[in-house]
Amino acid sequence: MPINVLMPALSPTMTEGKLARWLKKEGDAVKSGQVLCEIETDKATMEVEAVDEGTLGKILVAGGTEGVKVNTPIAVILEEGESAASAAAPAAAPAPVVAAPAAPPSTAAPASKPAAEPAADAGRVFASPLARRMAEQAGLDISAIRGSGPNGRIVKADIDAARAGGKAVARPAAPAAAAAASVPAPAAVSAAALAAIGPHKLVPLSTMRRVIARRLTDESKQQVPHFYLTVDCVIDRLLAGRAALNARSPEKGPGAFKLSVNDFVIKAVAVALRQVPAANASYSDDGILMWDNVDVSVAVAIPGGLITPIVRNADAKGLAQISTEMKDLATRAKDGKLKPEEFQGGGFSISNLGMFGIKEFGAVINPPQGAILAVGAGEQRPIVKDGALAIATVMSCTLSVDHRVIDGAVGAEFLAAFKRIVEDPLAMLL
């Protein structure tokens, strides 16, 4: 019997995605585990593997198609002896979901198991007819709006709130639930209202731009009471240590590494979070979530936006491992090849603009995390040491803190621990 390949859900909240391209042609033989096609969501590109063997009988959704709903048949695989003609009515074939994203089977993340659980919340969007029409008129993505009606139905008031950028914004949720699609749209800023200012060209918002706007506006800057703590760290010893360690790297081969200052910052943050666990926490209306693991998100600029891949359990990893992982994550982030579980979650973020010569800055918290560390450039500055002027390499770091979960003293304690480690990098070994 012909088997339908269905559009997979790459995350529990994904409702649709772009079918980027087909790697197999109609008529190609496919084996279980072979990559059929690539699917793009707002942040990631994933490969879809065949689960069954046979011939790719018919491609139902062409490569490059956007907005393909989850569980829509995208292709038909024929078993031996079947012809493409028998696949003419694929929708009628009662085949199960057979496409699975190429995630390692060991990860327990629900995103890797759409075959077993066609995400229940990823299908139909429940919205009133009036809400649908108003969202369409306002150019809002209704699937990105949280419903306040019975059983989460999206109603007029939700659209009004989304347009006004008002109070319908999401409560901070646990990271597992913080995927992009479950939160309301950002405040409406009408291009028409701005058009009078001068000649311009209108660049349509990418999905990523919408997600950035929503997450940083509605879920963070408007909802989270930020405060900021800045500390100067003398990093001459760190730089010396870095040079010494890099000198030990093999010239080439799999063991080669080149530690960056940022790798030290990641490690120092991780160790400091372990020392001050109160800073490794997120706010929710139901209580403070104290994270067991030290998972550090690192902001990476990518074409058209940014993404925060996660170095998991960074406190337990060595500098070389952190460095290697970070390089891999950053490379794949730029190629749009991160898996959802590689950028969704994390308990704390680092944003480093030192390479651009930025002296210091305050970052916007990456919700629902409790804090983000903004790292400036390490530069030679005059300092006063033992009552005399001296020159030292100083790096200013500013911690943005969610006051609902981390108070000033806790933030300062964390920053002091961080400074101590950065200024005395051997402490990382303890």
Next chain:
Amino acid sequence: MAEQQFDLVVVGGGPGGYVAAIRAAQLKMNVALVEREHLGGICLNWGCIPTKALLRSSEINHLLHNLDAYGFSAQNVSFDIAKIVKRSRGVAAQLSGGVKHLLKKNKVTVFDGAGRLDGVAAGGARKVAVSKDGKAVASLVAKNVILATGARARVLPGLEPDPACIWTYREAMVPAKMPKSLLVVGSGAIGIEFASFYRNLGAEVTVVEVMDRILPVEDEEISAFARKAFEKQGMKILTGAGVKGVRKGAGSVTALVEQGGKTQEIAVEVIISAVGIVGNVEGIGLEGTKARVEKTHLVVDGYGATGEPGVWAIGDLTGPPWLAHKASHEGIACVEKIAGLKGVHPLDTSNIPGCTYCMPQVASVGMTEAKAKAAGRKVRVGRFPYMGNGKAIALGEPEGMVKTVFDAETGELLGAHMIGAEVTELIQGYGIARTLESTEAELMHTVFPHPTLSEMMHESVLDAYGRAIHF
């Protein structure tokens, strides 16, 4: 007196209170209901229900005098007002008994007496004292108390009730004999229903309304339509007019009615005063609490919270609209909030239908055209007359109209306004449409059965978009 412990005490057994008590019992609360007079409250005993029984009789009287149109003839048709009243009281008694049974079935403990807040017990629970004829009969303790003591007729100075010649709804509902002439002061739902009842039984009826139109909360077109219909029936209507004084005589009363700067004397047998209501906020122990009274009604949030811990209020005791179905709905939302149920929504007061059972009937939900425009909405208005509906013609009810008001931009159904036979039974269709946030498209796609009066609801929507078929 030993204190009796409950989870919830409801003070007042009207359509707000008894419904709240039953819902609370369904949610496994141990509930006490305190009622000082009769279960079912004003609605069931002295309001909605007995007046519907009276109006049914007056409709039948109207029909009996127009039998010829349907091919019948009858001579010497007469009625006995005592029997009409007796039937009305019987209907009320039957339903009040039904409420008693429902409360018993749900294991709600009913206390016969007046309840009042009586301070705070240890642990922050509220105390409610119950008294009957000035004697304390029970002392109740519960974490939460819902006040649902309702409202009573507003009394204008000079129009104080007098069983002989100045009636409120209470006296008007149980006339000992049929008055030949009446003056009804106030043309809201209550005034107009009594005016219609007595007019259809043959009394000379004059309505005095201080506003510039009758049924002032309804859409202006509906008010105008109703006025025309009533005047055609022989009712006299004075708008922009007020009663400046009364002179009581033997078997009659003369009202000094001022209109447009001129005063005229109108002599009638009886004046019915129907100039609104005031909340029953007295004697329920609000003194010293954080509960706030504004214009005789308690100020509450969307769930009935008064600001005083553990004290809630619903129904006519709180803000408008003062309607039984609003009270019941509030009672349920309040109890579910107390129980901590998830997804409890406060009552949307913009979506409560209003019904007036005069002849022709009036029903509406949502915004009037004028209110929609005042709110800055661009509107599309649809109208459909009873004259264009097959069922209406077959029934011999060609008088009436269905008006719909849509937001021109979004297609939101902002309001619906109906006048004519059975519109009180039809309005809920638009209520559901509004609750589900239908636009004109879903209403147009809905198949309305033929032949029914409801087809006019469809046609009115079509008309708003220039697509009416039958007119």
